[in-house]
Amino acid sequence: MVAAARGGAADAEASSSIKYEAMFETIDVDPDGKKFDRVSRFVCRSTPYGDSELTLDVNVDVYPIEVGTKFTLVLASTLNTDGSPEDPTTFDQSRNKETLADEYEYVTHGKCYKKTEPNEDVSNGTEKTATYISFGGLLACVKTDAKAMSEVDVDDRVYCLMRKIA
Numbered sequence: 001m002v003a004a005a006r007g008g009a010a011d012a013e014a015s016s017s018i019k020y021e022a023m024f025e026t027i028d029v030d031p032d033g034k035k036f037d038r039v040s041r042f043v044c045r046s047t048p049y050g051d052s053e054l055t056l057d058v059n060v061d062v063y064p065i066e067v068g069t070k071f072t073l074v075l076a077s078t079l080n081t082d083g084s085p086e087d088p089t090t091f092d093q094s095r096n097k098e099t100l101a102d103e104y105e106y107v108t109h110g111k112c113y114k115k116t117e118p119n120e121d122v123s124n125g126t127e128k129t130a131t132y133i134s135f136g137g138l139l140a141c142v143k144t145d146a147k148a149m150s151e152v153d154v155d156d157r158v159y160c161l162m163r164k165i166a
Contacts, residue, residue, distance in 0.1 A: 016083035017100070019151040019158065020075040020142070022046045023165060024054050026067050039138065052144035059138065063106040063162070070165040075133075075142075075158045076100055079107075104161035110135035112156045118146035135160060 024044035031043055038061045046052040054073065058065060065071070078086050079099040101107045110133050118127035127146040132139070140160060142149060152158060 017076045017078045023072050026069045055141045057138035072163045074161040104163045106162040108135035108160045115154050
């Protein structure tokens with residue numbers, strides 16, 4: 001699906017690093033009240049994987065979004081467009097090499113710290129799982145079809161890439 005959406009052999013390689021991709025719409029902001037000056041917690045919904053739900057902390061000074069905003073969210077294992085792993089000791093910004101980040105507006109890096117066992121969703125017969133990721137204190141929880149999130153496991157390091165849909 002990802003390779004077809006972008007097209008080309010290089011894009012097929014990039015899709016090997018993409019572990020999850022979906023479109024969401026923001027339906028609520030700070031449901032438990034505002035906790036921090038520069039961060040808001042957004043509740044979002046999607047339907048490509050059987051009514052997925054996303055709770056996501058975003059630095060709104062850097063990336064302002066609001067209720068009604070639609071965006072694409074990608075979880076990837078690397079920013080390298082060829083899907084190759086990165087050197088964990090260095091990141092050379094001067095290398096002038098295209099990365100997945102070039103295609104998105106907001107990028108964070110974090111670690112999956114919890115994943116629930118799949119539970120059957122009686123409303124549509126799919127098995128759902130909740131995947132929890134921390135991006136340096138900014139948290140995300142994706143509740144979606146277990147098959148859609150099968151490539152993200154506890155202790156995986158992942159990039160979260162976002163791009164608003166016009």
